[in-house]
């Protein structure tokens with residue numbers, strides 16, 4: 117997975133601590149669910165999640181911002197939410213960045 121990328125970034129969502137705590141709570145509730153290979157779609161309430169989908173869903177479920185920079189369909193990401201889209205979104209900001 118990591119070998120496909122030449123940089124790593126840690127992001128924070130621009131929202132309240134209350135929303136952050138609810139997002140963490142939502143994510144904990146999803147523990148044990150299988151990995152979702154359907155990267156071309158996204159669901160807030162689903163039976164499985166891929167990594168960026170889980171983060172995105174947690175903030176939606178918590179009443180926070182939509183951290184998908186392209187909420188609708190695009191040629192590159194279809195209807196999914198890719199790590200790059202979370203990075204690109206205006207509601208997230210970089211707190212750590214390292215190029216390898």
Ligand SMILES: [Ca+2]
Pocket residue numbers: 181182183184185205206207
């Ligand atoms: Ca947004």
Ligand SMILES: [Ca+2]
Pocket residue numbers: 184185186187188193194195196197198201
């Ligand atoms: Ca998207």
